[in-house]
Amino acid sequence: MEYKLKETTSKTAFNYGYLLNKIFPYIKPVMGRALINLVIAIPLGLLDGIVALSLKPYLDFVVNGTPEQTWTFLGHTVHLQSWLAFIIPFGIVGFALFQGVLKYASNYLTDWTGNKVSNALKVDLFKKLTQLDPQFYDVNSSGIVLSRFLTDPETASKNIINVLKSLIATVFGLIGLVAVLLYNSWQLAIIGVVVMGIAITPVTLIRKRIKKVSNATMVVAGNMTTNFNETFAGNRVMSAYNLQEIQNKKFEQQIHQQFDLTMSLTKRVGWMSPIMYFVCSIGIALVMAYGNHLILTEQLTAGSFASFVTSLLLLYKPTKNLGNDLANLQTTFVAMSRVFELFDLEPKIKSDKNALRMNGLNNCIEFKNVDFEYEEDVPVLKNFNLKVNKNETIALVGNSGGGKSTVVSLLPRFYDVKKGVVEFDGIDIRKFDVKSLRSQIAFVFQDNFMFSGTIRENILLGNEQASDKDIERVIKLAHLDEFIETLENGLDTELGERGTTLSGGQRQRVAIARAMIKDAPIVILDEATSALDNESEAIVQKALDNLMKNKTVFVIAHRLSTINNADRIAVIHDGELTELGTHDELMKNPDGFYRKLYEMQFKIQEPIGT
Secondary structure: OOOOOOOOOOOOOOOHHHHHHHHHHHHHHHHHHHHHHHHHHHHHHHOHHHHHHHHHHHHHHHHOOOOOOEEEEOOEEEEHHHHHHHHHHHHHHHHHHHHHHHHHHHHHHHHHHHHHHHHHHHHHHHHHHHHOOHHHHHHOOHHHHHHHHHHHHHHHHHHHHHHHHHHHHHHHHHHHHHHHHHHHOHHHHHHHHHHHHHHHHHHHHOHHHHHHHHHHHHHHHHHHHHHHHHHHHOHHHHHHOOOHHHHHHHHHHHHHHHHHHHHHHHHHHOOHHHHHHHHHHHHHHHHHHHHHHHHHOOOOOHHHHHHHHHHHHHHHHHHHHHHHHHHHHHHHHHHHHHHHHHHOOOOOOOOOOOOEOOOOOOOEEEEEEEEEEEEOOEEEEEEEEEEEEOOOEEEEEEOOOOOHHHHHHHOOOOOOOOEEEEEEOOEEHHHEOHHHHHOOEEEEOOOOOOOOEEHHHHHHOOOOOOOHHHHHHHHHHOOOHHHHHOOOOHHHOEEOHHHOOOOHHHHHHHHHHHHHHHOOOEEEEEOOOOOOOHHHHHHHHHHHHHHHOOOEEEEEOOOHHHHOOOOEEEEEEOOEEEEEEOHHHHHOOOOOHHHHHHHHHHOOOOOOOO
């Protein structure tokens, strides 16, 4: 299955059996309460007919009755008029109270079960999100990911119980009211039911329209979320380049798109209500015309007719609700289908069943005839060969976009090669357990991500089992100790989101401490000092020197200071290894790419060895 979530028109939105089978494992743990909730919906629906039913005896015996009408109950004579005049009003209040209690219980159970199912779905989806490869994040915007992983599960899980409950209550409300119609007059009931059947028919015609608009709305919502995220994360760039107007216009366009989609759904679905009103009014007119005839011919009492008309009017509500429920159910299934499409995503990078456990590096790392591409037929690495010995430091230099970062991204299997092989100690890294492979590699990036929490917590991400002595050691080696001492809460100082409260150099040193405490035999430095000023770079370089001791190190070099400690330099140009050797060896080739690069980029920096 493709990683790209695209515009996502779900293929399974109408496959109700498949979707219910998929959602059932999440409903099963709360099945008891869900069933109680659905059972409660039955009397909730049936009770709608009680008021209408009570009108017949009230009008026939109370309003139009006489005191002489009696009824024998357990040997006692009861005057129907006075007894019903007392009982019916209190009965209606009692039923309303009972219905209110049931509604409260039903709403509580709906929220409880809905949130439980929603939370279970979100937990599993988050696990899926953490298992997906970097390629997934490369091809999808943050907005579409947030929408698919947060909004859709909420719609799918919470709505399914609520819609089913509402559907049951509506159906039994219809059954109860139709029963009252039949009880009062089967002739009029036929007219009423036929008319209501005609009124509900348009609902069956809107499923695909809802599906189409629902998917389009999801896309726009994802784009809006992306816009929010970019505005937040890129606020400095936005301010520096005066991009406020551009961002505002983009958001306004998205708001208009969302409005157009909402109105499109209103135009496509909104006509149902007036049509149902019109059809129902015809039904009521027919019932009144024929009902008058039945009353005049004494085939129907006034009480029965009033009860019937009331039932028919009340019948419109559940009929309309049935249309809304079916529309909501389709929306729920659309969201549900999108959710389970996410579960069908399979990580492309995963361990084999009989994967080997990697325990350190004994001899060397070797790239053999490696070809790699991010996009089909757009090669990034071409027949790349490189051997790096244990505890050797190799610097990767070359033109921007030439493939340096790709080389180091293949080591922890962020991506897999298209052709060729990457070997650790002569073993294809695809044969290693992915988790154990990555446990042997420490990264320091150009822009190191800091998670919310304290400095201590961010360092311990490298090794959660590290002791306080280990933390003290890496803080000194990373040259963080003086900075930590200036903080009121020291290591327990809370960082802002993404570590924005730290300077670039401070973030780098925290990242170096995190890499140190991991104590992995392989270290990758991806332009770790390129964004720093000279003073910060000098401190960070000392920390990096401590990190690199007795390690196999790959350095993506931007400045000469990072090449100083390299045993060899690999020159990568347009995805190919064009030169390999020490600085002095490479400088001896007057036509070499490294010498040209040095003269263009490095010569203005400090000389090698100073």
